[in-house]
Amino acid sequence: MLFIAVIAAPILNSQGHIGSATTIYQAFSYLCHQIPERSYHLAGHPFAVCSRCTGLYAGFAFATLGLPLVRSLKRTDTPHVIWLLLSVVPLTIDFGLTYFGVWENNHFTRVTTGALFGAVAAIYVVPGLIELSSNVANRLRAART
Secondary structure, eight states: OHHHHHHHHHHHHHTTOHHHHHHHHHHHTTTOOOOGGGSOEETTEEOSSOHHHHHHHHHHHHHHHHHHHHSOTTOOOOOOTHHHHHHHHHHHHHHHHHHTTSOOOOHHHHHHHHHHHHHHHHHHHHHHHHHHHHHHHHHHHHHHO
16 A cells, blocks of 8 residues: 555665665655655654645545445445545645645644545545456456356
8 A cells, every 4th residue: 555655664764774765755756745844754754745645645545444344345336526526625725725825734734634535535446446457357257268
C-alpha cells in the first residue's frame, strides 16, 4: 500500500537506509510538493508527502480495508458521482481560503479534508478495479479454452 511507503520513508531515513528512503521520497515527489512545514514528521524526518496527501492516502487505504465490511466485493456498482464531487468541496474550500489569504489552514484541516476525499474516492476506485480484474480473468479463461 502506498500509505505504508509514506510512513516508511522517514523511518528508513532515521535508521540509515538513505538510499531506500530517497527512492520513496523521489517517487512521491511527482505527486506532492513535499514541503517539510506542511508535512507530518516521524523520527525527525518528514513523511514522504504533505499532510493533505497523507490524508488522501490514509483515507483511501482505510476505506479500501473497510469496504468489505460494509458491502460485498462482488458488487461493482458505485454511488452517484455527485458524492465524489461533494467530497472534494471541503478540500477545495480549505485550499482556496488559504490560497486567497482568507485564513491559514493547518495540518488538521489538510489531513481531514484529504482523508474525506480519499475515503470517498476508494468507494469508486475499488469496485472499478474489481470489475477490471474480473474482466481480465474472464478473458484469460476464455483464451485458454
